[in-house]
Structure formats: C-alpha cells, structure tokens
Amino acid sequence: MQEACPNCNTIVSPGQKFCPGCGQKNKLPRITVRVLIKDFLQYIFNAEKGILNLLKGLATRPGHVVTEFAEGKRKKYFNPFSFLAICVAFMVLMNSWIKPYAAISAVPKEYVLDRIPGEETKDIYRLTVKREAQIQGFFNRNMNFGTLITAPFFAFFLWLFFQRRGRNMAETAVAFILLTAFISMVHGVLISPGLAMTRDSNIHSYLTLAAISMESFYYAWGLKKFFGYKTSGGYFKILLVLWLAGLIGMVLILVFYYIYVYHGGASIVLQYL
Numbered sequence: 493m494q495e496a497c498p499n500c501n502t503i504v505s506p507g508q509k510f511c512p513g514c515g516q517k518n519k520l521p522r523i524t525v526r527v528l529i530k531d532f533l534q535y536i537f538n539a540e541k542g543i544l545n546l547l548k549g550l551a552t553r554p555g556h557v558v559t560e561f562a563e564g565k566r567k568k569y570f571n572p573f574s575f576l577a578i579c580v581a582f583m584v585l586m587n588s589w590i591k592p593y594a595a596i597s598a599v600p601k602e603y604v605l606d607r608i609p610g611e612e613t614k615d616i617y618r619l620t621v622k623r624e625a626q627i628q629g630f631f632n633r634n635m636n637f638g639t640l641i642t643a644p645f646f647a648f649f650l651w652l653f654f655q656r657r658g659r660n661m662a663e664t665a666v667a668f669i670l671l672t673a674f675i676s677m678v679h680g681v682l683i684s685p686g687l688a689m690t691r692d693s694n695i696h697s698y699l700t701l702a703a704i705s706m707e708s709f710y711y712a713w714g715l716k717k718f719f720g721y722k723t724s725g726g727y728f729k730i731l732l733v734l735w736l737a738g739l740i741g742m743v744l745i746l747v748f749y750y751i752y753v754y755h756g757g758a759s760i761v762l763q764y765l
C-alpha cells in the first residue's frame with residue numbers, strides 16, 4: 493500500500509527507505525525521550541566526524557579536500573560556513589583569553605604635546621592619537637571578522653588571475669574559506685600564544701609577518717591542485733597573486749589610515765612624533 497510522506501505529501505512506495513520528494517526517512521518513529529537522545533548523539537557524532545575529517549584533510553592534503561569539495565563531495569565533509577563559524581568562534585575565544593595583540597594607548601604623549609607649538613596642531617595630534625587607538629581597538633576586537641572580509645577580496649583576485657583554470661568565483665571563494673577556517677584554527681592554537689608573549693617587544697611584528705608568510709605558503713599549497721597545476725611553477729604563480737592581492741589590500745588600508753587617522757594633518761603631526 494502506498495503512503496504519503498508526512499513531511500511533503502509525496503507518495504512513497506513501501507519499498508523506499510527515503511521520500512523521493514524531500515529525502516525524509518520513511519516510517520519515522522514517534523518522538524520520545526529515547527529517540528531524542530539517539531538523534532542528538534547521532535547529530536553530535538556525525539558533526540564531529542565531519543569536522544575531524546575536514547581538519548585532518550586540511551592538515552594533510554588541503555588541495556585534495558578543496559578540489560573534492562568543489563567537485564561535489566560535500567556530504568563527506570562539514571558545511572564550509574559552519575566550519576568557518578566554528579573556527580572563528582574558536583579563535584575569538586582563544587584571542588579573548590590570551591589577548592595576543594599590542595594595545596595602543598589612547599592618551600596623548602606629554603613630550604609630543606610639549607614639542608607642538610600651536611594649540612590647533614595639538615588638537616590635531618590629540619585627535620590622531622584617539623583615532624589610532626580607536627582603529628587598533630576595532631581591529632583587535634574584530635580581527636576575526638577581518639578574516640571574513642579578506643576572504644571575498646582574495647577570492648576575487650584569485651579568480652581574476654586564474655579564471656582560465658576552470659573554477660568560478662564562488663568555487664574559489666569556498667576553497668579559500670575552507671583554507672582560511674583551518675588557518676584561523678591553527679593560528680589560534682600555535683601563533684596567538686607567541687604573539688601574546690611578545691606583545692610588548694619588537695619580535696611581535698616579525699612574528700606577525702612570519703605567520704602571514706607561512707599562511708600564504710599554505711594557501712598556495714591548497715590551491716595548486718584546486719587550479720589544476722602539477723608543477724611548482726603553478727605554486728609560485730598562486731603565491732605571487734596572493735602576495736600581490738595582500739600588497740594591494742595593505743595599500744588600501746594605509747590610504748584609509750592616512751585619510752581617517754591623520755585626517756589630512758599627517759604632514760603636520762608626523763614631524764613632532
């Protein structure tokens with residue numbers, strides 16, 4: 493005897509385990525505490541298995557994972573956005589716990605104020621200090637969202653240069669997001685403690701730079717197979733495009749910084765620092 497699916501009303505023949513219309517399991521048991529617990533455990537277990545699969549894959553064969561994902565193996569892994577959300581949440585927790593970023597004081601330096609002759613210039617300097625601390629604070633608090641903003645930016649550049657390799661922009665963005673999520677996780681565990689320890693010394697900037705360089709090697713490693721390159725030439729091409737995009741991004745940030753923080757008073761303020 494044929495029955496209608498309780499979820500979407502499609503007719504389901506007795507032999508079918510799943511509804512052909514919506515994929516819901518035929519013959520669902522009534523919800524009981526036991527079923528609830530079983531479903532919950534199954535969900536956690538499946539999610540964990542998916543995440544562990546993804547983490548392991550991204551650590552050992554990132555090119556393979558992002559390529560497989562783009563080519564349709566999606567159920568094997570975890571949803572990339574959920575994965576990114578989990579990795580970013582993890583990074584937020586780690587960062588709010590160990591505080592790896594250098595804090596910038598919002599208090600103007602007395603000796604700089606003494607050097608500045610006019611009251612008007614002093615005000616420009618005070619505003620500069622305030623805005624600098626404001627921006628630094630914003631980036632420290634929203635570092636993780638910074639990661640999210642950079643993903644489309646880099647994906648666009650990669651697509652621009654490698655569109656002939658047969659990947660569209662969305663596929664490129666997803667590949668980049670998967671790699672970014674993994675990097676955030678590794679960054680939170682391995683790099684952030686080092687950054688926190690060197691917060692007040694010169695090593696801090698070198699360590700940041702070293703971390704960013706290492707991360708670009710990882711991206712190139714993961715994207716080489718994704719863009720169908722078999723030689724190291726492809727690897728270096730990807731690396732160059734990533735660095736170019738990074739450089740352009742940095743210039744954009746500097747321009748914004750120059751306009752907003754120094755608000756046209758850069759030439760006046762900088763000579764007294």
Ligand SMILES: [Zn+2]
Binds near residue numbers: 497
């Ligand atoms: Zn159905």
